[in-house]
Structures are given as structure tokens and as C-alpha cells.
Amino acid sequence: MKPESSHLKKKHISPYSTVRWVILVITLLIIMVPLIFVIGGSFKTSANLYQHPFGLSFHPTFSNYRAVIHDGGMLRALFNSIIVSVITTIAVVVIASLASFGVTFLSGWRGILPYGFLVIGLAIPAQASIIPQFVLFRELHLLNSLLGLIVINTALLAPIAVFILTSFFRKFPVGVLEASVLDGCSTMNVFRRVVLPLSRAPLSAVVILVFLGSWNDLLYPLLFIQSPVNRTLPLALIDLQGQYVTNYPVLFAGVVIASIPMLILYVVLQRQFVAGIMAGSSTG
Amino acid sequence: MSKLTFERIASQQRRGPRRSSLGSGWKLALFFVPAVLVYGFLVIYPTLRAFQYSITNWNGYSSNYNYIGFTNFRLLFTEDGLFTNALNNSVKLMVAVVIVETIVAFGLAVLLSNNIRSSRVVRSVIFFPAILSAVSVAFAFTFVYAPDGGLLNTFFHDIGLTSVHLDPLGSNRYAIYWVAGVQAWQYVGEMVLLFVAGLQQIPLELYEAASIDGASRLRQLRHVTRPLIMPTVVLVATFTMIQAFQAFQLVYGLSGNPPASNVDILSTRILTTFADSKLGYAAAESIVFMLIIGTIAILQRRLLRATRGAS
Known part of the structure; x- marks a missing residue:
């Protein structure tokens, strides 16, 4: 070289x-x-x-x-991870982009207050709230279900998405948007037809960050999921370790199955990955 | 999109014209209602409940429990060797990771901050581990660290150091630093990217002026780069600290569940306590955990302001 x-x-x-x-x-x-x-x-x-x-x-x-597919249930876990991550990502993009639009274009404290409320969560580590969340989800009968994981991931990943999207929306030329309103465009249509199409970059950063966050999460599956059919990939991997202890080749096969989708996405969408991670880490 | 620009824009907005002409207020308010409800009910409310649980002796499932004041917190710091051990390990892990990762990442970033192809390729390769799950990374390193036939020992034997026989994750007091090594391995590439972004914001003219004045590369690094990169250093250091503090996946992957006491950290201790049906006590631990993370975040804001003022 x-x-x-x-x-x-x-x-x-x-x-x-x-x-x-x-x-x-x-x-x-x-x-x-x-x-x-x-x-x-x-x-x-x-x-x-x-x-x-x-x-x-x-x-x-x-x-x-x-071995990992038959005894470790890795294919099932792969399928579950895809379901959870995809639906979480869609849900976060929907509620966070709506919220960011609302808080950005509401004037004064009416915008600042909900924004502050939504992003204060960035300072709350998951480990601080997970115990009461476990109790709450038990009462809601959402433990041991993929739906429960989707719901909690959506709530947890919304703040970072709001942060990224709001800081982008704030740079928008308000004049353009006001002109659309004067032309008879409804608020919802301004959002859908003007703001969203111009927000591809921050939206793709959010998509990557949220997808990655729910794909790699072990904390909530570990506490919320009991039955093997509902395991996601990181949980299935941890269980493999209990099953195969130091049989590294088997563990490695599990790691490869869990990582291949991310590797492919990274190779294809490298720039968006980097932008997404950077946007996520600069929140501090 | 650094905090810098974000805050500047935010403050401009506050001074800027009112923007209510985009439709009436209540219509816009409807936009944030779903997020506020979901988030308030599933994150903020449970966080507040954590404070309540932390002053009880609830086991998590029985229908009655008592409020016991701050007994849990007192026990944590006076009688719970497991907790103080985990706290100790967390601090060791955090300090080791911050030092290694920040220094190595900065050094690499200096070498990789230009946009020639070799730099871009190396950056994207060393960033890759950051997108893997920490469990996957941990599995790779249980093999690297394996006392018999592991990669590290085999490497030392093959280069002739046959007397070396390491058992990094065995029962010794250095194990937590080997964990720190894995954490740094996984995230150093991410921090390189943050540093590169910071370095690229430094105006080239400053370096040109310095080199016209006859300053060597090292002197430029000291007098031009160092003061201007400080905000990024603060950002990277605090982000790294928080990341290391929450590294429970890595510890589980390397040491199993529950982890060995010499690598047990706060975030794994909380979950072990919870699994032992001591919900109130685990909540108290999680409050301490949250306060530590909060302190780091506040420290970061202060330092950022200070370094920005200086540069």
C-alpha cells in the first residue's frame, strides 16, 4: 500500500x-x-x-x-427483529415529524414547552425508567409481545427524532410556507407536500438511527420477552451463549446472521449511516 | 448539525418574527399531541414512578408494600458491597474508555481529516463496528480473549512470546479494563468521525498563516488545532462516558448473565437486583444511575460553554 x-x-x-x-x-x-x-x-x-x-x-x-437456525431459532429472531425495527421506524417517523412540525411553527412558549418536554427524554437513560415501564407494561398486558417492544421503542426513540427534525425545520424559510397557506393550502398539506419532501436528509438520518437503535437493543427484549418465539436477534444471541457456552463457531454463525442485514445496509447507505449517527451523537 | 449551530438558530428564532400565520394555534398543537401523549405516558410517567418505587420495599408482584423513606439509598451506600463494587467498576470502565477512546480517536482523526480517498476508506472501515450490536462484538471478543486457543494468546505465541498467557476476563482485577478495550474498539471509529467533523470546521487559512510564520506541523497542532478542537473534545468525552456507563450489553455478552463481580457495572447491577425481585431497591439504584448521567450532561453543557468562550 x-x-x-x-x-x-x-x-x-x-x-x-x-x-x-x-x-x-x-x-x-x-x-x-x-x-x-x-x-x-x-x-x-x-x-x-x-x-x-x-x-x-x-x-x-x-x-x-x-445449529443456530434449528436449535437457536435465529431465523425466527431475524424475522421478529425485522418486524419490530420496521414498524418502530415507521411509527417514529410519523409521530416525530408531525410533532417537530407542530413545535417548530407554533410561536413562543406554545412551541418551546412541548419541545422541551419531548427532548428532556434525551437525558433520561433507559435503565432509569425501565423498572416502572415493566410494571406498566405488565398491567397493559404488553409484556412478552412484539407489539410491546414496538410501542416502547417508539416512545424511547421519538425524542432523538424530534431533536433532529426540529433543528432542521427551524432552518426552513417561513415565507415559503406562509405563501403556501395564503394560496389556500391547508396546514396538513403544507406539512405533507412542502415540508416533508424537502426533508429527505434529516428523515433518512432519523430512519437509520431509529432502525439501528431498535435492531440492536437488548435491554427491553431481555426484560419484556419470555417465550422463544418472540425473541429478537440480540436476545436470541444471548440465549445462544447459554446454550453453547464456548462453542465459538456456533456463536459466530449467530453473529453473522444478526449482522449481515446491517452490513448490507451500511455498504449501500453508507453516507446516510454516517449522517444519522453523527446527528444522533451531537445531542450529547 | 452541532449543538452550536442548533442553539444559535434556536436563539435567532426566539428573536425572530412570530410565525402563527401558518394556521391557527390549536391546529398546529394537534400535530404534537400524539408524540406528547405516547412519550409522556410511556417514558416521563414511568420515570416519575421510579422515584416513588425507590422509597418502597416492593418486590414487584405482591399487592402490598411499605414506604420506607430513604432506607434503600442509605443501604446502597453503606451496606451493599455489590453496589459499591459495581459503582467502582463503572467509574473505572468510564475513565479508561474516555481516556483511550478520546486520545486514540483524536490521533487517528488528525491523520484522517483530509478528504483524500484513503482517508475516507479507512474512516468508513473503522466506523463499521459501531453499527453492530454490542452482543455480537462481545462474542467476537470472548474468542479474542479466550485463555486457551484465543486469538490474543495465539498471536503472542506465534510471535515468539510463548511465556505470555493472558486470561483477560478471568478473575482478576484488570478484567474491567479489558472490557474497556472492547468498548473502545467498537466506538473509536464513531469518535473519529466526530473529531474529523470538528477538525474540518477549523478554517484552513489559520494553518496556512501558521505555516507561513514557520510553525511546524506539531506546533500547528498545539497552537491552532488544540484550542479550536476543545468543544469537540468535550462532546466526544461526555458522549463516550455516557456510552460506557450504559455498556450493559457488552458486559452481558462478555461475562454472561449475571456477570462476574469483577466486571459488574451499575447498569448490569440494576437488572440483577430487579431479577432478584427487589424492585424498590432496583429503582433506587436506577435513580442513582440517572443522577450520575444527569451530572455528566450538565457538566458537558458547562464545559462546552467554557470552551466555546475560550476559542
């Missing part, structure tokens, strides 16, 4: 760029080697992985995948 500038301009390789490349290559190795081992190991037998961790497997076995 050579620094790009050197083979473009044929200039000397500076000590800075040598050091830079050494550091970057080491970093890439540290990040990628564990991932490569997970993928490679998922096609090995346990004995093979222990004896030749660095060896390439020329006799790939699919027995680990058969």
Missing part, C-alpha cells in the same frame, strides 16, 4: 506519510482481524478453530448455521 499522493505525483514519500500509513495499517488490522475471524470461524468446526485459528478453512462447514 502506497500513499496516494506519491503514485499520483511521483514525489518522495515523506516520513509523515510513512508513519501515517504504519499507524493506519495497524489500526485497520486491529479493527478487521476480529471481524474476519468471526466470519471465517463461523464456517469452521470448533476443533479446527482452536487448532488453527489463523489457518484458512478449505473445508467450510455449514453445520454451525444449521
Whole structure:
């Protein structure tokens, strides 16, 4: 690997760029080697992985995948995760974009107050409210159901979506919107036909952030879900560990199944992923 | 979209013209009603109930329980070795992760802040672990850390250090730092992106002026980059702290449920207490947890204001 500038301009390789490349290559190795081992190991037998961790497997076995699918219920969990994440994402986008529109364009305290109420949740960690939520969901008979997970994920992920969307809506030229109203457009139509189509970037950030948040959540499934048919992927993975303890190839096959959808999305939508995560982390 | 720009815009709005011409107030109010109801009922109300539960001895299912004042909180800090142990571990984890992740991420960001292709590719590769579930990452590292046949030990043997025999997650007091290593591994790429965004906001002219004045790359880093990157450092450090504080998935994945006491952290302790049918007590723990996170958030706001004023 050579620094790009050197083979473009044929200039000397500076000590800075040598050091830079050494550091970057080491970093890439540290990040990628564990991932490569997970993928490679998922096609090995346990004995093979222990004896030749660095060896390439020329006799790939699919027995680990058969094990996690048959005994680990990973396909069912994959299906559940898709259902929960997709519906949560739709629900959050709907209620959060409506709310953000409302609080942005209401003047004075009537806008500030509900906005403050909605985003104060960003400071509340899930672990602080989960115990009473468990009691509440038990009373509502929403424990041990995918619907319960969807409902709680929607409530928890709405604040971050409101934060991102509101900060975007606030940059809107109000004149354009007022003109549409004067032209006889209803408030709902201003929202649907003017504001939403212009908000693709923040909406895709919200979609990614919310999808990722509910896809990777273990906390609520762990407390709310009891029966194996309702498990989502992270919970099914944790249960695999109880079942297979240190049979790494089986665990790895589970990890691969749980991660492949995200890997594909990341490769396809990389820019939106980065924008979404960045928007999420700058809330502090 | 940093807090900076967001707050500036927000303050402009407050001074700006009234915008009620977009329809009457109650019509716009209808837009936020669903979110406020869902969120108020499912998040705010339970959070308030947590305060109530924390002063009871409720086990979670019996129909009667007593209010016992602040007994739970007193027990937490005076007689509960498990809680103080978890609190200790949480702080260790947090400090270790903040130091390692912030420094490494800043260093890498300096090397990767330009937009040539190699930088973009490396950035997107090292960011990837951040989108994986922490459980998946933990499973990968149980193998990396395995005492027999694990990646780390095999690596040391293969390069000739045959006397090395590490058991990172075994019963020793350094285990929590090995957990910190995994946390840093997963999120360092995300923090690199935050730093790169911060670095790219620094005007290039400042570096040009500095280099005309004969300042070396290192001196530029010290006198131009350092003061101007401080707000991002605060952002990254506090975000990292909160992330580490909540790293219960990682601990479960690495150590099982319930986790070994040398890697037990506050967020796992709350759930273990809850599973032991001590709901009131677990609520008290979660209140302490929330107060710590709140303190970090307030600290962040203060520091951000201070660093912004300085730069």
C-alpha cells in the first residue's frame, strides 16, 4: 500500500506519510482481524478453530448455521427483529415529524414547552425508567409481545427524532410556507407536500438511527420477552451463549446472521449511516 | 448539525418574527399531541414512578408494600458491597474508555481529516463496528480473549512470546479494563468521525498563516488545532462516558448473565437486583444511575460553554 499522493505525483514519500500509513495499517488490522475471524470461524468446526485459528478453512462447514437456525431459532429472531425495527421506524417517523412540525411553527412558549418536554427524554437513560415501564407494561398486558417492544421503542426513540427534525425545520424559510397557506393550502398539506419532501436528509438520518437503535437493543427484549418465539436477534444471541457456552463457531454463525442485514445496509447507505449517527451523537 | 449551530438558530428564532400565520394555534398543537401523549405516558410517567418505587420495599408482584423513606439509598451506600463494587467498576470502565477512546480517536482523526480517498476508506472501515450490536462484538471478543486457543494468546505465541498467557476476563482485577478495550474498539471509529467533523470546521487559512510564520506541523497542532478542537473534545468525552456507563450489553455478552463481580457495572447491577425481585431497591439504584448521567450532561453543557468562550 502506497500513499496516494506519491503514485499520483511521483514525489518522495515523506516520513509523515510513512508513519501515517504504519499507524493506519495497524489500526485497520486491529479493527478487521476480529471481524474476519468471526466470519471465517463461523464456517469452521470448533476443533479446527482452536487448532488453527489463523489457518484458512478449505473445508467450510455449514453445520454451525444449521445449529443456530434449528436449535437457536435465529431465523425466527431475524424475522421478529425485522418486524419490530420496521414498524418502530415507521411509527417514529410519523409521530416525530408531525410533532417537530407542530413545535417548530407554533410561536413562543406554545412551541418551546412541548419541545422541551419531548427532548428532556434525551437525558433520561433507559435503565432509569425501565423498572416502572415493566410494571406498566405488565398491567397493559404488553409484556412478552412484539407489539410491546414496538410501542416502547417508539416512545424511547421519538425524542432523538424530534431533536433532529426540529433543528432542521427551524432552518426552513417561513415565507415559503406562509405563501403556501395564503394560496389556500391547508396546514396538513403544507406539512405533507412542502415540508416533508424537502426533508429527505434529516428523515433518512432519523430512519437509520431509529432502525439501528431498535435492531440492536437488548435491554427491553431481555426484560419484556419470555417465550422463544418472540425473541429478537440480540436476545436470541444471548440465549445462544447459554446454550453453547464456548462453542465459538456456533456463536459466530449467530453473529453473522444478526449482522449481515446491517452490513448490507451500511455498504449501500453508507453516507446516510454516517449522517444519522453523527446527528444522533451531537445531542450529547 | 452541532449543538452550536442548533442553539444559535434556536436563539435567532426566539428573536425572530412570530410565525402563527401558518394556521391557527390549536391546529398546529394537534400535530404534537400524539408524540406528547405516547412519550409522556410511556417514558416521563414511568420515570416519575421510579422515584416513588425507590422509597418502597416492593418486590414487584405482591399487592402490598411499605414506604420506607430513604432506607434503600442509605443501604446502597453503606451496606451493599455489590453496589459499591459495581459503582467502582463503572467509574473505572468510564475513565479508561474516555481516556483511550478520546486520545486514540483524536490521533487517528488528525491523520484522517483530509478528504483524500484513503482517508475516507479507512474512516468508513473503522466506523463499521459501531453499527453492530454490542452482543455480537462481545462474542467476537470472548474468542479474542479466550485463555486457551484465543486469538490474543495465539498471536503472542506465534510471535515468539510463548511465556505470555493472558486470561483477560478471568478473575482478576484488570478484567474491567479489558472490557474497556472492547468498548473502545467498537466506538473509536464513531469518535473519529466526530473529531474529523470538528477538525474540518477549523478554517484552513489559520494553518496556512501558521505555516507561513514557520510553525511546524506539531506546533500547528498545539497552537491552532488544540484550542479550536476543545468543544469537540468535550462532546466526544461526555458522549463516550455516557456510552460506557450504559455498556450493559457488552458486559452481558462478555461475562454472561449475571456477570462476574469483577466486571459488574451499575447498569448490569440494576437488572440483577430487579431479577432478584427487589424492585424498590432496583429503582433506587436506577435513580442513582440517572443522577450520575444527569451530572455528566450538565457538566458537558458547562464545559462546552467554557470552551466555546475560550476559542
